[in-house]
Amino acid sequence: MKIDKDRFNNFIHSYTKDELFYRSLYNAEREHPETFSQYVDTLDRNFIEQHQLYVPSLHDSWFPYISENEFFQTYSQNIYIAKHNRYSPEYLHKHEFYEFFYVYSGTCINTIQGKKQTCRAGDLCIIPPETKHSIAVFDDSVIINVMIKSSTFHGTFFELFTNNNALSHFFSHTLYEKTENNYLLFHTQSDTVIRSLIEDIYIEYYGHKKYSDSLLDSYLMTFWVILLRHHENHLESFLNTTHQNLALPDILNYFQANFMDITLSSAAEHFGFSVPHFSKLVKDHTGKTFVQIIRNIRLEKACRALKTTNLSISSICEIIGYLNPEHFNRIFKETFHMTPSEYRKKHTNL
Structure with a gap:
Protein backbone atom coordinates (compact mmCIF):
# COMPACT_ATOMS: atom_id res chain seq x y z
CA MET A 1 0.00 0.00 0.00
CA LYS A 2 1.55 3.33 -1.10
CA ILE A 3 0.36 6.35 0.90
CA ASP A 4 1.17 9.92 -0.05
CA LYS A 5 1.77 12.32 2.87
CA ASP A 6 0.20 15.26 1.03
CA ARG A 7 -2.98 13.27 0.40
CA PHE A 8 -3.04 11.36 3.67
CA ASN A 9 -6.12 13.16 4.96
CA ASN A 10 -8.16 12.09 1.91
CA PHE A 11 -6.76 8.57 2.09
CA ILE A 12 -7.54 8.02 5.77
CA HIS A 13 -11.10 9.36 5.42
CA SER A 14 -11.96 7.16 2.44
CA TYR A 15 -13.98 4.03 3.18
CA THR A 16 -12.38 0.59 2.88
CA LYS A 17 -14.29 -2.51 1.73
CA ASP A 18 -14.47 -3.69 5.34
CA GLU A 19 -15.93 -0.37 6.48
CA LEU A 20 -18.51 -0.38 3.69
CA PHE A 21 -19.51 -3.89 4.79
CA TYR A 22 -19.86 -2.79 8.41
CA ARG A 23 -21.78 0.37 7.47
CA SER A 24 -24.29 -1.65 5.45
CA LEU A 25 -24.65 -4.11 8.33
CA TYR A 26 -25.17 -1.28 10.82
CA ASN A 27 -27.77 0.50 8.65
CA ALA A 28 -29.64 -2.73 7.93
CA GLU A 29 -30.04 -3.50 11.63
CA ARG A 30 -30.89 0.10 12.56
CA GLU A 31 -33.32 0.89 9.74
CA HIS A 32 -34.97 -2.50 9.21
CA PRO A 33 -34.71 -4.55 12.42
CA GLU A 34 -37.71 -6.65 11.40
CA THR A 35 -35.86 -8.07 8.36
CA PHE A 36 -32.32 -7.98 9.74
CA SER A 37 -32.04 -11.76 10.25
CA GLN A 38 -32.93 -12.31 6.58
CA TYR A 39 -30.32 -9.71 5.62
CA VAL A 40 -27.66 -11.58 7.59
CA ASP A 41 -28.55 -14.78 5.73
CA THR A 42 -27.63 -13.09 2.44
CA LEU A 43 -24.14 -12.04 3.56
CA ASP A 44 -21.09 -13.44 1.78
CA ARG A 45 -19.62 -15.89 4.32
CA ASN A 46 -16.38 -16.26 2.36
CA PHE A 47 -15.81 -12.49 2.42
CA ILE A 48 -16.48 -12.39 6.17
CA GLU A 49 -14.04 -15.21 6.84
CA GLN A 50 -11.30 -13.96 4.54
CA HIS A 51 -11.44 -10.44 5.98
CA GLN A 52 -11.87 -11.67 9.57
CA LEU A 53 -14.96 -9.54 10.12
CA TYR A 54 -17.14 -9.66 13.21
CA VAL A 55 -20.89 -10.20 12.82
CA PRO A 56 -22.40 -10.69 16.31
CA SER A 57 -25.32 -12.78 15.09
CA LEU A 58 -22.86 -15.17 13.39
CA HIS A 59 -20.22 -15.32 16.14
CA ASP A 60 -20.77 -16.31 19.76
CA SER A 61 -17.73 -14.27 20.83
CA TRP A 62 -14.98 -12.32 19.15
CA PHE A 63 -11.47 -12.44 20.62
CA PRO A 64 -12.44 -11.39 24.17
CA TYR A 65 -8.77 -11.94 25.08
CA ILE A 66 -5.91 -11.42 22.62
CA SER A 67 -2.51 -12.96 23.38
CA GLU A 68 0.63 -11.09 22.41
CA ASN A 69 2.31 -14.01 20.64
CA GLU A 70 -0.74 -14.78 18.52
CA PHE A 71 -1.34 -11.18 17.52
CA PHE A 72 2.24 -10.20 16.61
CA GLN A 73 3.05 -13.49 14.91
CA THR A 74 0.23 -12.64 12.51
CA TYR A 75 1.72 -9.24 11.64
CA SER A 76 5.45 -10.16 12.04
CA GLN A 77 6.46 -6.80 13.52
CA ASN A 78 6.81 -5.31 16.99
CA ILE A 79 4.14 -2.70 16.35
CA TYR A 80 0.92 -2.65 14.37
CA ILE A 81 -0.97 0.44 13.23
CA ALA A 82 -4.33 0.67 11.49
CA LYS A 83 -7.46 2.77 11.20
CA HIS A 84 -10.27 1.56 13.44
CA ASN A 85 -13.03 0.18 11.21
CA ARG A 86 -15.94 2.60 11.31
CA TYR A 87 -19.36 1.07 12.05
CA SER A 88 -17.77 -2.18 13.27
CA PRO A 89 -19.74 -3.73 16.17
CA GLU A 90 -18.47 -2.65 19.57
CA TYR A 91 -17.03 -5.41 21.74
CA LEU A 92 -15.22 -5.43 25.07
CA HIS A 93 -11.82 -7.13 25.04
CA LYS A 94 -8.37 -7.01 26.60
CA HIS A 95 -4.89 -8.07 25.52
CA GLU A 96 -1.31 -8.71 26.65
CA PHE A 97 0.24 -5.76 24.83
CA TYR A 98 0.11 -1.97 24.83
CA GLU A 99 -2.28 0.00 22.66
CA PHE A 100 -2.91 3.66 22.09
CA PHE A 101 -5.53 5.25 19.92
CA TYR A 102 -5.59 8.75 18.47
CA VAL A 103 -8.74 10.56 17.41
CA TYR A 104 -7.67 11.89 14.01
CA SER A 105 -11.04 13.53 13.35
CA GLY A 106 -14.52 13.56 14.84
CA THR A 107 -15.32 11.66 18.05
CA CYS A 108 -15.58 8.14 19.45
CA ILE A 109 -17.04 6.48 22.52
CA ASN A 110 -14.30 4.90 24.62
CA THR A 111 -15.34 2.37 27.27
CA ILE A 112 -12.82 1.45 29.99
CA GLN A 113 -13.58 -0.03 33.41
CA GLY A 114 -17.24 -0.12 32.39
CA LYS A 115 -17.34 3.67 32.06
CA LYS A 116 -18.10 5.40 28.76
CA GLN A 117 -16.56 8.69 27.74
CA THR A 118 -16.52 10.70 24.53
CA CYS A 119 -13.06 11.28 23.05
CA ARG A 120 -12.68 14.16 20.61
CA ALA A 121 -10.27 15.13 17.84
CA GLY A 122 -6.72 15.28 19.21
CA ASP A 123 -7.41 13.01 22.19
CA LEU A 124 -4.90 10.21 22.66
CA CYS A 125 -5.53 7.30 25.01
CA ILE A 126 -2.79 4.91 26.16
CA ILE A 127 -4.14 1.51 27.22
CA PRO A 128 -1.72 -0.92 28.93
CA PRO A 129 -2.02 -4.71 29.05
CA GLU A 130 -4.91 -6.41 30.87
CA THR A 131 -7.28 -3.43 30.62
CA LYS A 132 -10.76 -4.26 29.33
CA HIS A 133 -11.94 -1.69 26.79
CA SER A 134 -13.84 -1.02 23.59
CA ILE A 135 -14.16 1.74 20.98
CA ALA A 136 -17.39 2.70 19.20
CA VAL A 137 -17.38 4.72 15.95
CA PHE A 138 -20.70 4.97 14.10
CA ASP A 139 -20.15 7.99 11.85
CA ASP A 140 -17.41 9.38 9.59
CA SER A 141 -14.93 9.96 12.47
CA VAL A 142 -11.41 8.52 12.06
CA ILE A 143 -9.60 6.76 14.90
CA ILE A 144 -6.07 5.39 14.49
CA ASN A 145 -4.93 2.45 16.64
CA VAL A 146 -1.30 1.57 17.43
CA MET A 147 -0.44 -1.77 19.12
CA ILE A 148 3.02 -2.28 20.69
CA LYS A 149 4.60 -5.42 22.12
CA SER A 150 5.23 -5.08 25.85
CA SER A 151 8.85 -6.22 25.49
CA THR A 152 9.43 -3.64 22.75
CA PHE A 153 7.80 -0.98 24.87
CA HIS A 154 10.04 -1.91 27.79
CA GLY A 155 13.31 -2.40 25.94
CA THR A 156 13.01 0.50 23.52
CA PHE A 157 11.03 3.25 25.22
CA PHE A 158 11.26 2.88 28.95
CA GLU A 159 14.92 3.88 29.12
CA LEU A 160 13.93 7.32 27.81
CA PHE A 161 11.98 8.13 30.95
CA THR A 162 14.72 8.76 33.48
CA ASN A 163 12.92 11.75 34.95
CA ASN A 164 10.08 11.65 37.42
CA ASN A 165 7.30 12.44 34.95
CA ALA A 166 3.77 11.20 34.33
CA LEU A 167 4.70 8.68 31.67
CA SER A 168 7.66 7.11 33.51
CA HIS A 169 5.55 6.58 36.64
CA PHE A 170 2.60 5.24 34.65
CA PHE A 171 4.61 2.89 32.44
CA SER A 172 6.74 1.47 35.26
CA HIS A 173 3.59 0.80 37.27
CA THR A 174 1.60 -0.86 34.49
CA LEU A 175 4.56 -2.87 33.18
CA TYR A 176 5.59 -4.31 36.53
CA GLU A 177 2.75 -4.09 39.04
CA LYS A 178 -0.06 -6.61 38.97
CA THR A 179 -3.05 -4.29 38.50
CA GLU A 180 -5.66 -3.88 35.80
CA ASN A 181 -7.78 -1.13 34.24
CA ASN A 182 -5.17 1.63 34.06
CA TYR A 183 -4.98 4.19 31.27
CA LEU A 184 -3.81 7.67 30.32
CA LEU A 185 -5.80 10.17 28.29
CA PHE A 186 -3.99 13.12 26.69
CA HIS A 187 -5.89 16.09 25.24
CA THR A 188 -3.58 17.23 22.41
CA GLN A 189 -6.40 19.13 20.65
CA SER A 190 -5.09 20.71 17.41
CA ASP A 191 -1.38 19.93 17.93
CA THR A 192 -0.14 19.64 14.33
CA VAL A 193 3.20 18.08 15.36
CA ILE A 194 1.47 15.16 17.11
CA ARG A 195 -0.91 14.75 14.17
CA SER A 196 1.96 14.78 11.66
CA LEU A 197 3.93 12.20 13.64
CA ILE A 198 0.92 9.87 13.67
CA GLU A 199 0.73 10.23 9.88
CA ASP A 200 4.47 9.52 9.54
CA ILE A 201 4.22 6.37 11.66
CA TYR A 202 1.25 5.15 9.62
CA ILE A 203 2.96 5.80 6.27
CA GLU A 204 6.24 4.22 7.37
CA TYR A 205 4.49 1.11 8.69
CA TYR A 206 2.70 0.42 5.41
CA GLY A 207 5.64 1.45 3.23
CA HIS A 208 7.64 -1.69 4.16
CA LYS A 209 10.91 0.01 3.23
CA LYS A 210 14.42 -1.02 4.24
CA TYR A 211 15.23 -0.36 7.94
CA SER A 212 11.55 0.32 8.61
CA ASP A 213 11.61 -1.30 12.08
CA SER A 214 14.44 0.95 13.24
CA LEU A 215 12.79 4.07 11.86
CA LEU A 216 9.47 3.18 13.50
CA ASP A 217 11.26 2.83 16.85
CA SER A 218 12.77 6.27 16.31
CA TYR A 219 9.41 7.80 15.38
CA LEU A 220 7.80 6.37 18.49
CA MET A 221 10.57 7.62 20.78
CA THR A 222 10.18 11.07 19.27
CA PHE A 223 6.43 10.81 19.62
CA TRP A 224 6.56 10.11 23.39
CA VAL A 225 9.02 12.94 23.99
CA ILE A 226 6.91 15.46 22.03
CA LEU A 227 3.77 14.24 23.79
CA LEU A 228 5.39 14.89 27.17
CA ARG A 229 6.92 18.21 26.14
CA HIS A 230 3.65 19.62 24.79
CA HIS A 231 0.99 17.91 26.89
CA GLU A 232 2.28 16.65 30.23
CA ASN A 233 -0.17 19.03 31.88
CA HIS A 234 -3.05 18.12 29.56
CA LEU A 235 -3.75 14.57 30.68
CA GLU A 236 -6.05 12.49 32.80
CA SER A 237 -4.45 9.53 34.60
CA PHE A 238 -6.42 6.51 35.75
CA LEU A 239 -4.03 4.35 37.77
CA ASN A 240 -4.88 1.55 40.17
CA THR A 241 -2.12 1.32 42.78
CA THR A 242 -1.22 -1.49 45.12
CA HIS A 243 2.03 -0.18 46.58
CA GLN A 244 3.20 3.18 47.86
CA ASN A 245 6.55 5.01 47.91
CA LEU A 246 8.44 2.61 45.65
CA ALA A 247 10.95 4.15 43.23
Whole structure:
Protein backbone atom coordinates (compact mmCIF):
# COMPACT_ATOMS: atom_id res chain seq x y z
CA MET A 1 0.00 0.00 0.00
CA LYS A 2 1.55 3.33 -1.10
CA ILE A 3 0.36 6.35 0.90
CA ASP A 4 1.17 9.92 -0.05
CA LYS A 5 1.77 12.32 2.87
CA ASP A 6 0.20 15.26 1.03
CA ARG A 7 -2.98 13.27 0.40
CA PHE A 8 -3.04 11.36 3.67
CA ASN A 9 -6.12 13.16 4.96
CA ASN A 10 -8.16 12.09 1.91
CA PHE A 11 -6.76 8.57 2.09
CA ILE A 12 -7.54 8.02 5.77
CA HIS A 13 -11.10 9.36 5.42
CA SER A 14 -11.96 7.16 2.44
CA TYR A 15 -13.98 4.03 3.18
CA THR A 16 -12.38 0.59 2.88
CA LYS A 17 -14.29 -2.51 1.73
CA ASP A 18 -14.47 -3.69 5.34
CA GLU A 19 -15.93 -0.37 6.48
CA LEU A 20 -18.51 -0.38 3.69
CA PHE A 21 -19.51 -3.89 4.79
CA TYR A 22 -19.86 -2.79 8.41
CA ARG A 23 -21.78 0.37 7.47
CA SER A 24 -24.29 -1.65 5.45
CA LEU A 25 -24.65 -4.11 8.33
CA TYR A 26 -25.17 -1.28 10.82
CA ASN A 27 -27.77 0.50 8.65
CA ALA A 28 -29.64 -2.73 7.93
CA GLU A 29 -30.04 -3.50 11.63
CA ARG A 30 -30.89 0.10 12.56
CA GLU A 31 -33.32 0.89 9.74
CA HIS A 32 -34.97 -2.50 9.21
CA PRO A 33 -34.71 -4.55 12.42
CA GLU A 34 -37.71 -6.65 11.40
CA THR A 35 -35.86 -8.07 8.36
CA PHE A 36 -32.32 -7.98 9.74
CA SER A 37 -32.04 -11.76 10.25
CA GLN A 38 -32.93 -12.31 6.58
CA TYR A 39 -30.32 -9.71 5.62
CA VAL A 40 -27.66 -11.58 7.59
CA ASP A 41 -28.55 -14.78 5.73
CA THR A 42 -27.63 -13.09 2.44
CA LEU A 43 -24.14 -12.04 3.56
CA ASP A 44 -21.09 -13.44 1.78
CA ARG A 45 -19.62 -15.89 4.32
CA ASN A 46 -16.38 -16.26 2.36
CA PHE A 47 -15.81 -12.49 2.42
CA ILE A 48 -16.48 -12.39 6.17
CA GLU A 49 -14.04 -15.21 6.84
CA GLN A 50 -11.30 -13.96 4.54
CA HIS A 51 -11.44 -10.44 5.98
CA GLN A 52 -11.87 -11.67 9.57
CA LEU A 53 -14.96 -9.54 10.12
CA TYR A 54 -17.14 -9.66 13.21
CA VAL A 55 -20.89 -10.20 12.82
CA PRO A 56 -22.40 -10.69 16.31
CA SER A 57 -25.32 -12.78 15.09
CA LEU A 58 -22.86 -15.17 13.39
CA HIS A 59 -20.22 -15.32 16.14
CA ASP A 60 -20.77 -16.31 19.76
CA SER A 61 -17.73 -14.27 20.83
CA TRP A 62 -14.98 -12.32 19.15
CA PHE A 63 -11.47 -12.44 20.62
CA PRO A 64 -12.44 -11.39 24.17
CA TYR A 65 -8.77 -11.94 25.08
CA ILE A 66 -5.91 -11.42 22.62
CA SER A 67 -2.51 -12.96 23.38
CA GLU A 68 0.63 -11.09 22.41
CA ASN A 69 2.31 -14.01 20.64
CA GLU A 70 -0.74 -14.78 18.52
CA PHE A 71 -1.34 -11.18 17.52
CA PHE A 72 2.24 -10.20 16.61
CA GLN A 73 3.05 -13.49 14.91
CA THR A 74 0.23 -12.64 12.51
CA TYR A 75 1.72 -9.24 11.64
CA SER A 76 5.45 -10.16 12.04
CA GLN A 77 6.46 -6.80 13.52
CA ASN A 78 6.81 -5.31 16.99
CA ILE A 79 4.14 -2.70 16.35
CA TYR A 80 0.92 -2.65 14.37
CA ILE A 81 -0.97 0.44 13.23
CA ALA A 82 -4.33 0.67 11.49
CA LYS A 83 -7.46 2.77 11.20
CA HIS A 84 -10.27 1.56 13.44
CA ASN A 85 -13.03 0.18 11.21
CA ARG A 86 -15.94 2.60 11.31
CA TYR A 87 -19.36 1.07 12.05
CA SER A 88 -17.77 -2.18 13.27
CA PRO A 89 -19.74 -3.73 16.17
CA GLU A 90 -18.47 -2.65 19.57
CA TYR A 91 -17.03 -5.41 21.74
CA LEU A 92 -15.22 -5.43 25.07
CA HIS A 93 -11.82 -7.13 25.04
CA LYS A 94 -8.37 -7.01 26.60
CA HIS A 95 -4.89 -8.07 25.52
CA GLU A 96 -1.31 -8.71 26.65
CA PHE A 97 0.24 -5.76 24.83
CA TYR A 98 0.11 -1.97 24.83
CA GLU A 99 -2.28 0.00 22.66
CA PHE A 100 -2.91 3.66 22.09
CA PHE A 101 -5.53 5.25 19.92
CA TYR A 102 -5.59 8.75 18.47
CA VAL A 103 -8.74 10.56 17.41
CA TYR A 104 -7.67 11.89 14.01
CA SER A 105 -11.04 13.53 13.35
CA GLY A 106 -14.52 13.56 14.84
CA THR A 107 -15.32 11.66 18.05
CA CYS A 108 -15.58 8.14 19.45
CA ILE A 109 -17.04 6.48 22.52
CA ASN A 110 -14.30 4.90 24.62
CA THR A 111 -15.34 2.37 27.27
CA ILE A 112 -12.82 1.45 29.99
CA GLN A 113 -13.58 -0.03 33.41
CA GLY A 114 -17.24 -0.12 32.39
CA LYS A 115 -17.34 3.67 32.06
CA LYS A 116 -18.10 5.40 28.76
CA GLN A 117 -16.56 8.69 27.74
CA THR A 118 -16.52 10.70 24.53
CA CYS A 119 -13.06 11.28 23.05
CA ARG A 120 -12.68 14.16 20.61
CA ALA A 121 -10.27 15.13 17.84
CA GLY A 122 -6.72 15.28 19.21
CA ASP A 123 -7.41 13.01 22.19
CA LEU A 124 -4.90 10.21 22.66
CA CYS A 125 -5.53 7.30 25.01
CA ILE A 126 -2.79 4.91 26.16
CA ILE A 127 -4.14 1.51 27.22
CA PRO A 128 -1.72 -0.92 28.93
CA PRO A 129 -2.02 -4.71 29.05
CA GLU A 130 -4.91 -6.41 30.87
CA THR A 131 -7.28 -3.43 30.62
CA LYS A 132 -10.76 -4.26 29.33
CA HIS A 133 -11.94 -1.69 26.79
CA SER A 134 -13.84 -1.02 23.59
CA ILE A 135 -14.16 1.74 20.98
CA ALA A 136 -17.39 2.70 19.20
CA VAL A 137 -17.38 4.72 15.95
CA PHE A 138 -20.70 4.97 14.10
CA ASP A 139 -20.15 7.99 11.85
CA ASP A 140 -17.41 9.38 9.59
CA SER A 141 -14.93 9.96 12.47
CA VAL A 142 -11.41 8.52 12.06
CA ILE A 143 -9.60 6.76 14.90
CA ILE A 144 -6.07 5.39 14.49
CA ASN A 145 -4.93 2.45 16.64
CA VAL A 146 -1.30 1.57 17.43
CA MET A 147 -0.44 -1.77 19.12
CA ILE A 148 3.02 -2.28 20.69
CA LYS A 149 4.60 -5.42 22.12
CA SER A 150 5.23 -5.08 25.85
CA SER A 151 8.85 -6.22 25.49
CA THR A 152 9.43 -3.64 22.75
CA PHE A 153 7.80 -0.98 24.87
CA HIS A 154 10.04 -1.91 27.79
CA GLY A 155 13.31 -2.40 25.94
CA THR A 156 13.01 0.50 23.52
CA PHE A 157 11.03 3.25 25.22
CA PHE A 158 11.26 2.88 28.95
CA GLU A 159 14.92 3.88 29.12
CA LEU A 160 13.93 7.32 27.81
CA PHE A 161 11.98 8.13 30.95
CA THR A 162 14.72 8.76 33.48
CA ASN A 163 12.92 11.75 34.95
CA ASN A 164 10.08 11.65 37.42
CA ASN A 165 7.30 12.44 34.95
CA ALA A 166 3.77 11.20 34.33
CA LEU A 167 4.70 8.68 31.67
CA SER A 168 7.66 7.11 33.51
CA HIS A 169 5.55 6.58 36.64
CA PHE A 170 2.60 5.24 34.65
CA PHE A 171 4.61 2.89 32.44
CA SER A 172 6.74 1.47 35.26
CA HIS A 173 3.59 0.80 37.27
CA THR A 174 1.60 -0.86 34.49
CA LEU A 175 4.56 -2.87 33.18
CA TYR A 176 5.59 -4.31 36.53
CA GLU A 177 2.75 -4.09 39.04
CA LYS A 178 -0.06 -6.61 38.97
CA THR A 179 -3.05 -4.29 38.50
CA GLU A 180 -5.66 -3.88 35.80
CA ASN A 181 -7.78 -1.13 34.24
CA ASN A 182 -5.17 1.63 34.06
CA TYR A 183 -4.98 4.19 31.27
CA LEU A 184 -3.81 7.67 30.32
CA LEU A 185 -5.80 10.17 28.29
CA PHE A 186 -3.99 13.12 26.69
CA HIS A 187 -5.89 16.09 25.24
CA THR A 188 -3.58 17.23 22.41
CA GLN A 189 -6.40 19.13 20.65
CA SER A 190 -5.09 20.71 17.41
CA ASP A 191 -1.38 19.93 17.93
CA THR A 192 -0.14 19.64 14.33
CA VAL A 193 3.20 18.08 15.36
CA ILE A 194 1.47 15.16 17.11
CA ARG A 195 -0.91 14.75 14.17
CA SER A 196 1.96 14.78 11.66
CA LEU A 197 3.93 12.20 13.64
CA ILE A 198 0.92 9.87 13.67
CA GLU A 199 0.73 10.23 9.88
CA ASP A 200 4.47 9.52 9.54
CA ILE A 201 4.22 6.37 11.66
CA TYR A 202 1.25 5.15 9.62
CA ILE A 203 2.96 5.80 6.27
CA GLU A 204 6.24 4.22 7.37
CA TYR A 205 4.49 1.11 8.69
CA TYR A 206 2.70 0.42 5.41
CA GLY A 207 5.64 1.45 3.23
CA HIS A 208 7.64 -1.69 4.16
CA LYS A 209 10.91 0.01 3.23
CA LYS A 210 14.42 -1.02 4.24
CA TYR A 211 15.23 -0.36 7.94
CA SER A 212 11.55 0.32 8.61
CA ASP A 213 11.61 -1.30 12.08
CA SER A 214 14.44 0.95 13.24
CA LEU A 215 12.79 4.07 11.86
CA LEU A 216 9.47 3.18 13.50
CA ASP A 217 11.26 2.83 16.85
CA SER A 218 12.77 6.27 16.31
CA TYR A 219 9.41 7.80 15.38
CA LEU A 220 7.80 6.37 18.49
CA MET A 221 10.57 7.62 20.78
CA THR A 222 10.18 11.07 19.27
CA PHE A 223 6.43 10.81 19.62
CA TRP A 224 6.56 10.11 23.39
CA VAL A 225 9.02 12.94 23.99
CA ILE A 226 6.91 15.46 22.03
CA LEU A 227 3.77 14.24 23.79
CA LEU A 228 5.39 14.89 27.17
CA ARG A 229 6.92 18.21 26.14
CA HIS A 230 3.65 19.62 24.79
CA HIS A 231 0.99 17.91 26.89
CA GLU A 232 2.28 16.65 30.23
CA ASN A 233 -0.17 19.03 31.88
CA HIS A 234 -3.05 18.12 29.56
CA LEU A 235 -3.75 14.57 30.68
CA GLU A 236 -6.05 12.49 32.80
CA SER A 237 -4.45 9.53 34.60
CA PHE A 238 -6.42 6.51 35.75
CA LEU A 239 -4.03 4.35 37.77
CA ASN A 240 -4.88 1.55 40.17
CA THR A 241 -2.12 1.32 42.78
CA THR A 242 -1.22 -1.49 45.12
CA HIS A 243 2.03 -0.18 46.58
CA GLN A 244 3.20 3.18 47.86
CA ASN A 245 6.55 5.01 47.91
CA LEU A 246 8.44 2.61 45.65
CA ALA A 247 10.95 4.15 43.23
CA LEU A 248 10.33 1.61 40.49
CA PRO A 249 11.39 3.95 37.67
CA ASP A 250 14.81 4.44 39.31
CA ILE A 251 15.28 0.71 39.88
CA LEU A 252 14.22 -0.30 36.39
CA ASN A 253 16.26 2.44 34.73
CA TYR A 254 19.28 1.18 36.68
CA PHE A 255 18.61 -2.33 35.36
CA GLN A 256 18.40 -0.99 31.80
CA ALA A 257 21.64 0.97 32.10
CA ASN A 258 23.66 -1.82 33.74
CA PHE A 259 22.20 -5.02 32.29
CA MET A 260 25.55 -6.23 30.86
CA ASP A 261 27.30 -6.88 34.16
CA ILE A 262 24.70 -6.25 36.84
CA THR A 263 24.24 -8.73 39.71
CA LEU A 264 21.57 -8.97 42.37
CA SER A 265 24.20 -8.15 44.97
CA SER A 266 25.49 -5.05 43.15
CA ALA A 267 21.96 -3.77 42.53
CA ALA A 268 20.94 -4.29 46.16
CA GLU A 269 24.07 -2.47 47.32
CA HIS A 270 23.41 0.42 44.92
CA PHE A 271 19.94 1.00 46.41
CA GLY A 272 20.99 0.36 50.00
CA PHE A 273 19.10 -2.91 50.60
CA SER A 274 20.17 -6.31 51.80
CA VAL A 275 20.18 -8.94 49.04
CA PRO A 276 17.20 -10.94 50.44
CA HIS A 277 15.11 -7.81 51.00
CA PHE A 278 15.89 -6.35 47.56
CA SER A 279 15.14 -9.68 45.88
CA LYS A 280 11.76 -9.89 47.62
CA LEU A 281 11.01 -6.22 46.87
CA VAL A 282 11.64 -6.73 43.14
CA LYS A 283 9.54 -9.90 42.98
CA ASP A 284 6.64 -8.47 45.03
CA HIS A 285 6.37 -5.32 42.94
CA THR A 286 7.01 -6.70 39.47
CA GLY A 287 5.83 -10.29 39.60
CA LYS A 288 9.23 -11.30 38.18
CA THR A 289 12.54 -12.28 39.74
CA PHE A 290 15.65 -10.19 39.29
CA VAL A 291 17.08 -12.89 37.00
CA GLN A 292 13.95 -12.93 34.82
CA ILE A 293 13.96 -9.14 34.40
CA ILE A 294 17.64 -8.99 33.40
CA ARG A 295 17.21 -11.96 31.07
CA ASN A 296 14.26 -10.24 29.34
CA ILE A 297 16.25 -7.02 28.90
CA ARG A 298 19.21 -8.91 27.43
CA LEU A 299 17.04 -10.93 25.07
CA GLU A 300 15.22 -7.82 23.87
CA LYS A 301 18.58 -6.18 23.11
CA ALA A 302 19.66 -9.36 21.31
CA CYS A 303 16.52 -9.40 19.18
CA ARG A 304 17.04 -5.78 18.14
CA ALA A 305 20.67 -6.50 17.21
CA LEU A 306 19.70 -9.62 15.24
CA LYS A 307 17.10 -7.68 13.25
CA THR A 308 19.01 -4.45 12.63
CA THR A 309 22.75 -5.33 12.44
CA ASN A 310 25.13 -7.78 10.75
CA LEU A 311 26.97 -8.51 14.00
CA SER A 312 27.88 -12.15 14.53
CA ILE A 313 25.96 -14.19 17.11
CA SER A 314 29.05 -14.42 19.31
CA SER A 315 29.52 -10.63 19.18
CA ILE A 316 25.89 -10.02 20.13
CA CYS A 317 26.24 -12.57 22.91
CA GLU A 318 29.21 -10.65 24.33
CA ILE A 319 27.57 -7.24 23.95
CA ILE A 320 24.46 -8.20 25.94
CA GLY A 321 26.46 -9.74 28.79
CA TYR A 322 26.53 -13.50 28.11
CA LEU A 323 30.02 -14.97 28.30
CA ASN A 324 28.99 -18.41 27.09
CA PRO A 325 27.43 -18.51 23.57
CA GLU A 326 26.01 -21.98 24.19
CA HIS A 327 24.20 -20.71 27.29
CA PHE A 328 22.85 -17.75 25.32
CA ASN A 329 21.66 -20.00 22.48
CA ARG A 330 19.89 -22.32 24.92
CA ILE A 331 18.07 -19.47 26.70
CA PHE A 332 17.14 -17.84 23.39
CA LYS A 333 15.69 -21.06 22.00
CA GLU A 334 13.77 -21.79 25.22
CA THR A 335 12.21 -18.31 25.02
CA PHE A 336 11.49 -17.93 21.30
CA HIS A 337 11.39 -21.60 20.18
CA MET A 338 14.04 -20.93 17.54
CA THR A 339 17.79 -20.31 17.43
CA PRO A 340 19.24 -16.77 17.09
CA SER A 341 20.19 -17.58 13.48
CA GLU A 342 16.66 -18.72 12.69
CA TYR A 343 15.26 -15.59 14.35
CA ARG A 344 17.52 -13.35 12.25
CA LYS A 345 16.52 -15.14 9.05
CA LYS A 346 12.84 -14.75 9.88
CA HIS A 347 12.87 -11.12 11.05
CA THR A 348 15.80 -9.32 9.45
CA ASN A 349 15.10 -6.48 7.06
CA LEU A 350 18.72 -5.92 6.08
